[in-house]
Amino acid sequence: MVTGSFMVSAQRVREGSTEGSIAIAAATRADLDAVAQLELLAFADPWTRQAFEAALNERHARFRVAHARDGGVVGYLIAWFVLDEAEIANLAVVPTVRRHGVARALLEAIIAEARASRVARLFLEVRDSNAAARALYASMGFVPIARRPRYYRKPVEDAIVLRLEL
Ligand SMILES: CC(C)(COP(=O)(O)OP(=O)(O)OC[C@H]1O[C@@H](n2cnc3c(N)ncnc32)[C@H](O)[C@@H]1OP(=O)(O)O)[C@@H](O)C(=O)NCCC(=O)NCCS
DSSP, X not given: OOOSEEEEOOTTOOSGGGOSOEEEEEOOGGGHHHHHHHXXXXXXXXXXXXXXXXXXXXXXXXXXXXXXXXXXXXXXXEEEEETTEXXXXXXXXXXXXTTSSHHHHHHHHHHHHHHXXXXXXXXXXXXXXXXXXXXXXXXXXXXXXXXXXXXXXXXXXXXXXXXXXX
């Protein structure tokens, strides 16, 4: 578990209010409005605010947010940790600060937590056409292991299942 927050070296996070650094912390109720708004910007088939609220209280969930220096939410990640396996269920970054290392920082934080919890492997699903996310995951060592035909809605599309051995 994350105790408190820790700062990420983020000389790469330079745009707008994220100048200087971001902090990654466990999400709280205070983050829910911003997270739900970002979800609407990021996905055609978004999670509801209630789904995020449930993740705050779900014992298997690891719900992490990246805050800019001014406290604004610039990204979030939700993972499920069950025994020695984990799954990344959701990840998004504010459009105006993409390509500045926020998603990588969130993933590095959850990978460190997973290792500390003796998680052996991490899974996720990604849309076949999501080139940005696929490049991100490939750069972090995830490898494709399966295709789930017509897994997504709005629009219907295959999912690629990726795995990272820790
Ligand atoms: C995918 C997403 C989370 C990436 O967030 P981000 O903060 O912009 O990613 P980072 O800046 O940490 O990128 C790290 C690396 O991933 C790769 N990458 C990220 N976005 C990319 C893009 N648009 N094109 C190509 N490579 C990309 C690059 O290798 C990048 O490193 P580099 O910038 O040094 O070249 C973001 O684009 C997003 O929120 N998309 C909409 C929601 C989504 O698709 N979530 C994932 C669902 S599985």
